[in-house]
Amino acid sequence: TTYKLLLLPGDGIGPEVMAEVERVVAVLGEAGLASFETETDLVGGAAVDAHGVPLADATLARARAADAILLGAVGGPKWTGVAYENRPEAGLLRLRKDLLLFANLRPALCYPALADASALKRELVEGLDIMIVRELTGGVYFGEPKEITTLPDGSKRAVDTQVYTTGEIDRIARVAFDLARKRGNRVASVEKNNVMKSGVLWKEVVTQLHAAEYADVELEHVLADNCAMQLVRRPKQYDVLVTDNLFGDILSDAASMLTGSLGMLPSASLGEVGADGTRAALYEPVHGSAPDIAGKDAANPLAMIGSLAMCLRYSFGLGEAADLVDGAITDALAGGARTRDIASEDSKVLGTKGMGEAVVAALKSR
Ligand code: NAI
Ligand code: MG
Numbered sequence: 343t344t345y346k347l348l349l350l351p352g353d354g355i356g357p358e359v360m361a362e363v364e365r366v367v368a369v370l371g372e373a374g375l376a377s378f379e380t381e382t383d384l385v386g387g388a389a390v391d392a393h394g395v396p397l398a399d400a401t402l403a404r405a406r407a408a409d410a411i412l413l414g415a416v417g418g419p420k421w422t423g424v425a426y427e428n429r430p431e432a433g434l435l436r437l438r439k440d441l442l443l444f445a446n447l448r449p450a451l452c453y454p455a456l457a458d459a460s461a462l463k464r465e466l467v468e469g470l471d472i473m474i475v476r477e478l479t480g481g482v483y484f485g486e487p488k489e490i491t492t493l494p495d496g497s498k499r500a501v502d503t504q505v506y507t508t509g510e511i512d513r514i515a516r517v518a519f520d521l522a523r524k525r526g527n528r529v530a531s532v533e534k535n536n537v538m539k540s541g542v543l544w545k546e547v548v549t550q551l552h553a554a555e556y557a558d559v560e561l562e563h564v565l566a567d568n569c570a571m572q573l574v575r576r577p578k579q580y581d582v583l584v585t586d587n588l589f590g591d592i593l594s595d596a597a598s599m600l601t602g603s604l605g606m607l608p609s610a611s612l613g614e615v616g617a618d619g620t621r622a623a624l625y626e627p628v629h630g631s632a633p634d635i636a637g638k639d640a641a642n643p644l645a646m647i648g649s650l651a652m653c654l655r656y657s658f659g660l661g662e663a664a665d666l667v668d669g670a671i672t673d674a675l676a677g678g679a680r681t682r683d684i685a686s687e688d689s690k691v692l693g694t695k696g697m698g699e700a701v702v703a704a705l706k707s708r
Pocket of ligand 1: 419630635
């Protein structure tokens with residue numbers, strides 16, 4: 343099978359880290375491990391400059407036609423003057439919204455070579471491998487009513503509404519259970535059923551789905567506040583965590599600090615499985631366009647390369663190729679390759695290209 347990959351490098355360091363992914367893609371192709379047809383297009387500020395909008399209709403059509411999308415990053419000081427609806431970030435939001443990307447996957451993985459860069463002690467994080475599955479299109483960020491009103495005494499009242507339906511909970515829980523089967527086979531479902539109705543329904547739907555279709559996966563229910571505590575106390579107890587939009591936002595940011603630098607963190611956003619069995623998917627590093635280091639060959643490309651590995655695994659079912667790419671990242675780090683963001687005092691610092699070369703070399707010798 344030849345897979346259609348749409349590359350959207352975007353702004354700032356986006357094109358720099360994407361260039362390293364292209365080298366990895368080329369090596370996989372030459373080795374006969376995976377066959378890709380890649381297309382490259384503009385998004386974010388780059389698209390604003392060329393088309394006046396951060397995501398052109400033609401680009402969206404390409405995104406729909408692709409088997410998966412890899413995105414670098416969008417935004418930067420150059421575009422602070424453009425209209426709000428045309429700001430670079432709006433291009434990414436339009437992609438997420440149009441492709442109905444409801445499931446956000448954020449792994450928190452601690453490479454042994456970087457365990458000392460964690461916010462926690464080495465023994466607590468060495469070998470850490472958690473996958474946080476966050477619901478991305480529902481919950482309190484989108485629920486209605488959402489408003490600020492003025493009360494008779496002149497003071498104000500703000501309302502945000504947490505809304506979840508059975509269908510929304512069921513589909514995100516499925517993503518988590520399916521992922522768990524490919525990993526450690528354990529799911530922790532996170533909500534607050536002690537004080538929230540949405541938590542009561544969340545727990546009920548997850549429990550029913552588990553009994554009906556996923557009884558082989560180990561399931562535990564964790565209150566969100568306790569989960570935050572456990573992530574700092576004993577993070578390695580978790581395999582897959584599944585939670586709503588708000589809790590997922592907070593818990594995934596906290597978990598990311600267990601692993602070192604922003605430059606190390608990949609992510610995936612998945613849509614629904616269509617009638618033909620395919621699903622829209624966007625893979626991107628967690629970091630932004632890093633204008634402070636853009637154009638200096640200083641960005642860490644590992645989050646972007648790790649996003650490619652997620653794409654191989656979750657969109658294309660190419661577990662072996664994904665393992666090779668992840669393994670090459672591990673080997674490069676073990677061999678001492680460091681960009682500035684993950685360097686310690688005595689390490690020799692590589693640029694973006696140098697780190698890409700180290701990964702390619704490690705890949706070739708695997
Ligand atoms: P940022 O993630 O771009 O940078 C934060 C800090 O981390 C900076 O000091 C940067 O140099 C460093 N950093 C980020 N990625 C790195 C990498 N791969 N290697 C080494 N160091 C790295 O976040 P910031 O500065 O808040 O935002 C900059 C721009 O990016 C803004 O326009 C923002 O809106 C946009 N942004 C875009 C995102 C996206 O495309 N998904 C996500 C977050 C921010
Ligand atoms: Mg956040």
